[in-house]
Amino acid sequence: MANEQQLSILKQGVKVWNNWRQASREVVDLSEANLSGAQLRKADLHNVDLSEANLTDADLTWANLSGTNLTGAVLTGVNLSEAENIRKAILTRAKLSQVDLSGMDLREASLEEADLG
Numbered sequence: 728m729a730n731e732q733q734l735s736i737l738k739q740g741v742k743v744w745n746n747w748r749q750a751s752r753e754v755v756d757l758s759e760a761n762l763s764g765a766q767l768r769k770a771d772l773h774n775v776d777l778s779e780a781n782l783t784d785a786d787l788t789w790a791n792l793s794g795t796n797l798t799g800a801v802l803t804g805v806n807l808s809e810a811e812n813i814r815k816a817i818l819t820r821a822k823l824s825q826v827d828l829s830g831m832d833l834r835e836a837s838l839e840e841a842d843l844g
Contacts, residue, residue: 729760729780737762741770758796773812797821807831 733755737744748755748771755775763783773791778798786806793812800818804825807813815835822842 729758730756733757734760737770741767745769745771792816802826
């Protein structure tokens with residue numbers, strides 16, 4: 728389950744979130760969070776646990792997703808255009824339908840059993 732305090736910080740907006748990420752050394756757990764339609768443009772989400780999270784129609788434009796755990800996450804319709812870094816992301820069993828991955832740097836990313844339909 729998502730850490731409610733961390734989820735509350737994220738819901739305050741990307742600027743507040745990114746400032747907190749720079750100052751904090753906490754492990755970030757947003758697993759199972761409902762972030763459907765969230766505006767996460769330019770969000771620093773590197774190494775965040777977003778496993779089983781609902782990110783349907785979220786805007787992740789220019790987001791840093793390096794090392795992010797998206798195991799089983801629902802990413803249907805997510806905007807990943809210009810995502811800064813998706814290398815080493817874990818996308819095992821993620822639902823990626825209606826997601827344009829062209830031009831994405833997926834080196835070292837895990838896409839095992841991902842639904843790309």
